[in-house]
Structure formats: structure tokens, C-alpha cells
Amino acid sequence: MGERLKVAIVGSGPAGLSAAAHAAQLGMSHALLERADHASDTIYKYQKGKFVMATPDILPLRSDLSFMAGRREEVLDAWNQGLDSCRANVHYNSDVTKIDRTSEGFQLHTAGGEAFEAENVILSIGLQGNINKMRCEGGDLPLVQYQLDDPEEYENETIVVIGAGDAAIENAVALSAQNTVFIINRRAEFARAKQGNLSLILGAIDKGAVQCYYESNPLKVEPDGIVLDTPDGEVTVKCNRIIARMGASPPRRFVEACGVEFPSEDPKVLPEVSPTYESNVPGLYIVGALAGYPLIKQAMNQGYEVVAYLNGDDIPPADEPLLIEKFQAIGDVAVSDVLASIRETIPVFSELNTLLLREVMLESEVHAVRQGEDIFQRNDYSSTFYTIFAGHVGIQINEDDPSQVVELKEGAFFGEMGLISGRRRTATVVALTDCVVFETPRRTMLKLIQSVESVKRILDKTSILRQIQTHLTPGVPAEDLEDLVDSAEIQNFKAGDAIFSQGDTGNHMHLIRSGSCTVSTRVGGREVVLSYVPAGNYIGEMALLSNMPRSATVKAANNTETICLSGEDFSAVMAKNNILRNSIEAKFRARLRQNEQMAARPEAGNIIQFLVEQGVGEATDVLLIDETLCVHCDNCEKACAETHGGLSRLNREAGPSFASIHVPTSCRHCQHPHCMADCPPDAIHRAPDGEVFIDDSCIGCGNCENNCPYGVIQLASPPKEKSSLLSWLLFGKGSAPGEEASYEAGLLAERTKNGEKQEKDLSSKKAVKCDMCKDVEGGASCVNACPTGAAARVSPEKFMDIAMLSQ
């Protein structure tokens, strides 16, 4: 064991590198410990030639290393050179497995048996985690590998793939083209895989292209094969190669073992850090992706800053100029003062630490709104969250009478329903006086709700009251609702869960906050779907009004959140309110009538069931094709290609059909788009009219492609200019309308001419998907171009109509 270091830096990603470089620059004693035999393993593993982006552009870089947008190789070279020239003390092949606290600081242990003493530790290990290794005997033999770069590299081998996730499936199927492939699944089915991969692997197994051992585990690896524990006893499979794709375990357990606390059990949540990036363990700092900053530039800045703080330098954070500019709208006030007064005035934000609050404000927009101006309008499709910093705003609760407003003062928030339901705004909000409001993106707020208890608490209580008022009891004063709100409870249901079942006793009502439900009943031993109920509606009033057991089963069609209300409390509210009682009873009678009609027409119910099974319940706008009208002219695809750089974002023929309704492969603009969940530069947005689209800041990482369960996102090279229709008609120049534009052909030509060009073209791929033609005059081109009226884009609210009309 050597001298005691001032700081040990674990992980040489952009954050760790930058920290080490600054420590070297300052002459601070340090060591940078990296698990791999090269720096920055996450970026090292990007696709060869990938174009690395330097987003956000406005954020200045603060590091002793350079970083500019460029190819992966250039970025890595620059860092390696930088590390050399500043003489950073880097230890490769040093996988830190344990960090103990000692009286003087920390002791770090590596897998290789080395130990380091340090006063401080900077954890910059990113989020990629540890690849799960084979732990059985022989797991370290050379025939075992954990990655597959190019499946075409192998031919005529026998290969055993271990694992049942997407990576294992994709590898096994790709390898099966040229090899004999076995796949080893610990369970009896492939439950973890995406829908597309599931059918891929089941098809391959069915055809015999891949042979599968279910409920089997590796017992022992031999130099020329593997011994498996299968339900039929031990089996030995001779093979040339074993590819283990058993996933990665997230770094959380390791981090917790270091003493760091996580705010909740939620697997997405990250540890909290102080304004100087210190965790709850004094002397242990966390920066980079693990601290919740998922981009390279942010990570590098933090690496620099954390070392500067350790050195006692009091530097303002790199984002200071950005915040100064942002707060310009408020007046000439120092950033720290504004932050302090935000904490004071706005209760939702009052318990945020400075770092979090800065982050929230950076991502938020500050609007100075003049008296009388609209902040947003009813039916807008935005999902941002607003807080009032100064002034009063009014919420127009009655569509027909704009003078009916509920007034909100500074400190209050609005627009919170956008966080929950992902549907249109339910009311217009206007400024009653000049005011300053903050508009915070949904993603930022969700992160806050997960990590800060007080935010969730404050939001829930208020939003329950407002949702009840909006959707259930319009016009009933808040005082009358107090008991009802106090006993209300938020409940979550997964797709397919029953909210209640036919014959149950109980008189709770549920107001659907997000998601949607199907109502069904048993007729002659068969389940008949009676109705589809989207968010913003209530269910369960029948039992309450009729004092009978539940007359139908209600199931969540997709992930659904409801407010569960006590029947007694609601009856009490109704007793005081005749208008409310009448409207609930009218709805009750209308539903009874509809149920009768639907019970007589089980086909209609089957259509709803089909649509729900296709996941259409979580859509806001889905393309449906009526097969009795479609003449297969593919004009829809041509129109899409023609208006989107030659690449159609819809595949008409693919996708399931039922009762002459066909659901082609095309974006459904989900209520809570899965694709948005994990986009490093936050390039996927929802436009005011609901379109989910990807902007130019896409870095081509492919996360969205993997996350979309409906397979509608593709990675494609940027489009080439297309020649005009006239020049095609007259001179045959360029590509025909709807043809995969000439860039495909251009690319081929380039390939043969110049190998390098091709690489660049491939590596600058970006994600593309249907954007609902938001930039095309006249809207959805596919629908407009359909000459027969077969193609229509519909929202879930219309499903009932479709089902009733279709034969």
C-alpha cells in the first residue's frame, strides 16, 4: 500500500477523466482507477465511428481536457492524449470492488487485490453497471465471451448462448444464420423480451434454427462444451463458443455498500448529492451519470468542479451564466437571491437542495406574462408543469363561460394533470395580473417526484382535489369535498389487473387519472367487453347507486392510476348536491343502455378487446386501416416517404388485423411515450397537438428504438435532397415519388468509391419515426393521401364508435 492520496477517483468516464486531469493540473495527489484496460469504457463501447454529440450546446465546457462533437475515435484520442500530457495517475484493470471507511478517510480494494488509501473518493462509475459473469466452474475458460460485435464473424460453429433477454435473443437469432445455436433459458418462457424479439426467438425455435433448453442452468464449463442442469437431468452440449448475455447488474448495490443512501426503492432513482457533489457519506463525492447528469459535457464539468471544491476553490458552477440569463425576465437580481426566494415562495420546491433547484431551473423556462394573456389553452397537448413565482393566474373552469375562473396566487402550481395523464389540457389558464411563471418539463418533474418525498406529497394532495372537481363534481365547492378528498387514495394497476370484478361487493368509485379501462361482463360463460373508458372518467357508480354487487368487471387496459373514493363519502356529497346527483344518474342510465346494446353485439366488444390487446389503449392517436376499403395501393406509405426524406415511417402491411380493422406498424403517440423514457439529450418531445417527435439533437444512441414496444422507430441516415416531381416526370431524374430516396443509391455508390465515407454515413444515423406530419401542411399525409378513405388516425375516445360501427 502506498501513500495516502488526497483523492481516489473511481471510473474513468468523462467525469472521472476530467476530475483526474484537474487534480493532476493542481498537483493534488490522486489516482484514477478504471476497471477496463482503457479509458472511458462506456464511450469505448459505442459503435465504431459513431458521431458523439456535445449537447447541450449552450453549456460551456469547463475541463482541462478538450471535448468537441466528433467521431468516437477522435474524442477518445483527445482524452488519452490529454491524460498523458497532464500526467494523470491512471490505473487500468483496477476494478474497485469495495470501499471501506477508515478513521482517516477511505480504503479502496480492487479485484486484483490492490488497495489504495485516500482522504476523499470521487465515484464516477456511470450507470452501465457490471456485466453478470458466469459463476460456475470453468466460467473463466477462453470459450466464454460476454459480447458479440459482429455475428457474421462466425461460421459453422456450435454456439451456446446463455440468457433470455433481448441481447441474448438477438445474438442467438443472428448467429443461427451460419451456425448451430443453442439458447439456455433459466425460466420456462421468454418473459423479459420485447414483443418483436419474443416472436423472433419463438419462430426460430419452432423452425429448429435455434434449439432451446428451458428451465436450465449451466453447471460447469469444459474446454469444449458446457454441462447443463435441465429438467431432464444433466446434459452436456459440445460447443466451440459460449456467449453469456445475462444482463448487467446496476451499480446500486455497490454504491449502497459504500454507505450511500438512495431516497427510495424505485430502481430508477439516483443518490442525492450536495451542491458540492458530496453524498451523505462525508468525503465521498458522486459525479456524472450516477449523479443524474447523463451527458458527457455535464459529466466533465462536474469532474472538474468537484476537484476544484476539494482544493478549496470557490468557483461558481458552470451553469451560472445560463441561470443569470434565464432570470433576466425577473429583473436584475443575483442568482442566489432568486433561488432563495423561489424556495421561500413556492412550497413544491422549498425542500430541494441547491444543486437540484439549479438543475430544475436550468431545465425550466421563465415566462413573464402580461395581464390578460393566455398561458395555455384548453385542448393544448403540452405536458409541462407550471409554478407561479409572482402574480395571479386564473383557471377557466367552464368552457362556455370564460368568466368563471378559479384564482391562483404566487406559490401555487397548475398544469399538474399533464404530469399524470398525458392527455389534452382540460382548461385554459390566463394571467389575471402581470406575472412570472416557471414552466418545468414533465421529465424533470417526474425525476423530482421520484427522488424528493415532499414534492410528491404536495402534488398528490392538491391534484386529487382538482381532479375530483374537474372530472367528477364540477361546481361543487371545495369545502364540501374535504372528507371525500381526505379518504381518497391513489391506486395503481398494471395492464390486465382487475380494478374490481363482477359480483364483488363494495361501493368504492374510481376516477381514472391515467391509463384506461375496459368494462366486461360474463355472458353464457364468455367474457363480453361492454365498454372502453379512457382517463378522466369515473367507474364504479353503478354499485353505489343501485346498492347491488358489481355488475361488471373493470380491468386496466394499460398501466392505470385511479383515485379510489369512498362510496359513503361520495353519497354524502351527492346528498347535498342535486345537480351532481342528477348528472351522475343520467350517466348511469346512459351506461346501462349502452351495456345492453353491447351485450347484444359481442363482435363490437371483441374489437375493443383486440384494440386493447394491441396496446392501442395507451395511444393518443393511432393509424387504423379499414380492410374492407383498402385497395393496397400503398399511397399512404408513398405519401409518408415523400414528406419525410424518402423514408416511410409507417409499414402498412405489417401488423395485426381483426374483424377487418388493421393496425399497421406506425407510431401511436402514446400517452406516456416509452421512447421518451431514456433519451440522453432529451430529444423526444410532445408537440402542442400531441405529436411525439424527435428533434435534431438526437445522438443516435438507439435507446428509443429499443424502448418502443411497437417497433416503429428506425435509425436512418439523414435524407438527401430529393429532386422535384416535375423533373422526375419529365426527365426521369432522381427517385420516383415515395421511392427510398436517392440517398440509398448514393450511399451504395459511395461505398464502392470510398470506404471511409460510408462509415461516416452509417455512424451519423439518427432515430426517425412518425411525427404526425406536424410540419406538413394539412396534417397526416398518410391519411390525406389515401384515396379510398381506408386509412384514419383515431384517438382512444373514438374506439367505442369504431366498435359500434364496424361489422
Add this chain to the structure above:
Amino acid sequence: MHESLLIYRNMRYLKISLVLVLVTGLLYVFHSPVGSPNGGTWLGYTLGTLAAGIMVWLSWFGIRKRSFGGPAMRMEDWASAHIYLGLALVVVSTFHSGFQFGINIHTLLYFLMMFVVLSGVVGLYFYIRFPKMLAENRAGLTTDIMLTQISELDRELSDFSLTVDDETAKAVYEAVHNTKIGGNLINQLTLYVADCPTMAARIFVEQSDGVCDESTRRKLLTRLTKKEGLLSRIRKDVKLRCLLQLWLYIHVPFTFATLAALVAHIVVVFYYW
């Protein structure tokens, strides 16, 4: 949810066309020109110009269909209007001609136009009938799925045929390797399959009782029958889809011919004025 072309927008374009036809008819009836009605009177010129206008507009549809993302008139509007105005054109141009037919360029134009209209009516019939038939025929499958199922059956057939006598094996080999789906246009349209090797193999295996062992024979027979079923589905699919496009290869070239004749008609008329 979806409206067919014919009832689109409450048959707005049918109504417009009916009004057009009615007005034309009334004018024609109450118009008493010197001599017999013909294209040379003021009404003749008016109706001729109207007919030519409609003609050009109908042809413009071909261009419009290929320019996407323009101003917001849906293709369904165009198509629906195209059909009803196309039919109205029959009446307008007939009244224009004043029933003066002979052996000349004018009458050629008239019949060319009528032929385009006729082909349009046939096409419309296809558009209305076939989609449903296609959907029923496919029964929820896609062409791709059907083709994969066939190649799956082919693989099994090849496997089973390893153990049978040479002649059966040969028939099965033929069925696996030489079965055609499309063929030439005539084959596609007539569904002519008399020499389909799959059918031949099925018949052969059916009749060769006792040549190979019973369980293999049964396996071969079920696969061959299944494949035959799929084949007939796919062939019907191909036929219908082919017809859905084929009529346009008559409709459109004759449109061009009609336009040329129209120009000739106008030139001739003015030349001999």
C-alpha cells in the same frame, strides 16, 4: 369510422354532379337552336368547354395523386369528386354533341372518352368489391406470413421425403422446388394451376397407397394439402391485387389518348369554322 368513397361527405360530390347534370339537361331541353342541336351553338360551345374543363381536371388527378403534403384537400375528396364528375361528363358531353355522331375525329373523341369512363366504372367496381374479398381470403394473415408458412411446410416435406421411395420423393421434390406462385399475367389472372407440382404430388401420394409406410404417407399428405390450401390463398391474393392495379393500365393510357383526341377535336373545329 371509415367512409367509403361513394358515401363520402354525405355524397357531396354526387349532389354536385346531379345538379350539374340537371342544369345541363334543362338547358338542352329549353334551348332551341337554329337547326338541330350541336356543338356549334352557344350552348354547344358552353357545354364543350365545360366538358373539356372537367376532362382536364379529371386527368390532373394523376398528378395530384403523386404530389404529397400540399394544401389540404384530401385524396378521398379528389377520388370521390373524380368518380361523380367523371360520370357527369357522360351527360355533359353527350348533350354537347347534340347526338351528332358520324365517322370522324369528334366521334372518336367521344368514344375514347366513354371508354375511359367505362374503365373507370370497372375500376370502381374492383375498388368496392375486392378489399373485402382480399381481407376474407387472407383471414388475418399477411402475404409474408403465408410465404413463411409455405417455406416451413417445404422444409418438413423435404425432411419426410428422405425415407420414401424414389418416385414419391421425386414428386415431393418437384412440389418443393418447382411450385410457382405468380407466373405470367394470364396465369395470375386465371388462377390456372393444372400443372401445379404441389397438386400433382398430392394426387400422386393420395393414389400411391401402400408404397411407403402409412404414417409418412399421412404426414406428406397433410403437408401437401395444407400447402395447396395456402397456395390457392396466395394465388387468389395475387390475382385480386393484380386486378386492383391492372385496370389503371387501361384507364390512364386511354386518358392520354382522349386528351390527344380532344386537342385534335378543338383544332379541327376551329380550323373548319
